[in-house]
Amino acid sequence: MAKIAVAATGAFGADVLDRLAVEHEVVQLFTRPDKPAGRGRRVAAPPAKVFAERLGIDFEQPAKLDDGIGIAAHSVVVCDYGLLIPSSLLERALWLNVHPSLLPRWRGAAPVERAIMAGDTETGVTIHRTVEALDAGPVAAQRAFPIGPEDDAGAVYARCAEVAAELLRDVLAEDEPVFTPQPADGVTYAEKIGPADRELDPNAPAPELVNRVRALSPHIGARLGDLLVWRARVGDDGAFEPLAVQPPGGKRMPYDAYLRGRR
Numbered sequence: 001m002a003k004i005a006v007a008a009t010g011a012f013g014a015d016v017l018d019r020l021a022v023e024h025e026v027v028q029l030f031t032r033p034d035k036p037a038g039r040g041r042r043v044a045a046p047p048a049k050v051f052a053e054r055l056g057i058d059f060e061q062p063a064k065l066d067d068g069i070g071i072a073a074h075s076v077v078v079c080d081y082g083l084l085i086p087s088s089l090l091e092r093a094l095w096l097n098v099h100p101s102l103l104p105r106w107r108g109a110a111p112v113e114r115a116i117m118a119g120d121t122e123t124g125v126t127i128h129r130t131v132e133a134l135d136a137g138p139v140a141a142q143r144a145f146p147i148g149p150e151d152d153a154g155a156v157y158a159r160c161a162e163v164a165a166e167l168l169r170d171v172l173a174e175d176e177p178v179f180t181p182q183p184a185d186g187v188t189y190a191e192k193i194g195p196a197d198r199e200l201d202p203n204a205p206a207p208e209l210v211n212r213v214r215a216l217s218p219h220i221g222a223r224l225g226d227l228l229v230w231r232a233r234v235g236d237d238g239a240f241e242p243l244a245v246q247p248p249g250g251k252r253m254p255y256d257a258y259l260r261g262r263r
Contacts, residue, residue, distance in 0.1 A: 001025050002172040005073040005093070006048075011219070012157050013080030014047035016098055019165035020077060021055050024172065028072040029059040032082055048080075065089055075172060078130055079164065087132055095130035096171065097137065100160035101190070102126060102144055104182045107135035108190035112156045115147065115190075116215035117197075119207070122146055123156060125163040127171055129179055138179035141167040152217040152231075193220060200224045206240040221246070227258075
């Protein structure tokens with residue numbers, strides 16, 4: 001059983017943390033500070049902290065990482081963390097980043113969302129050494145898997161967490177992991193999702209709109225006017241057809257139920 005530290009914040013990182021704790025001794029978690037969330041803007045703990053508390057893992061929530069940070073293990077798994085790791089800390093341990101794409105495709109903040117929006121039929125997980133350049137470190141392990149035509153981002157992230165735990169099992173078992181530089185060709189970037197990315201253009205092709213809905217579900221939500229659209233399909237007539245929506249201030253519901261309520 002490997003003794004490791006983990007740096008994670010969001011839901012994907014929490015899922016990977018939970019899986020790692022089954023097979024490894026997680027002695028430390030670095031996570032982001034609590035912050036306001038939700039409609040009421042109440043201060044809430046990041047998902048990874050919630051899992052750490054449940055699992056009895058010691059955690060720290062520094063606003064930034066610097067030389068004063070103590071690292072309790074020789075290896076640190078980074079997943080969905082969100083803070084810059086300075087070179088002085090990268091030199092003090094083996095930092096292994098979990099990235100949910102087949103690097104060098106989709107480096108950046110939203111690899112799963114961008115892959116689905118682009119209509120990719122395959123993605124995967126890459127375990128690479130953390131370096132100062134964004135998701136550019138040499139690769140220790142990588143595995144591909146298909147994106148199903150109805151998979152949303154939630155389903156893909158769940159599969160990524162499963163694959164990540166399996167890949168890390170082998171990488172962490174090695175005394176000296178072997179790293180291979182990423183190819184120079186095929187680099188693309190997955191920019192953070194912004195407000196414009198959420199808007200559904202009624203004039204766009206229906207398959208493109210469905211992919212956008214899938215990419216933003218179940219965690220962000222695509223917008224059609226004042227509606228959030230959580231599920232959609234291409235209808236028999238080739239038109240975009242919402243299936244599950246959420247009106248302002250309301251709950252998620254079938255689209256036909258929403259239409260009946262407006263009559």
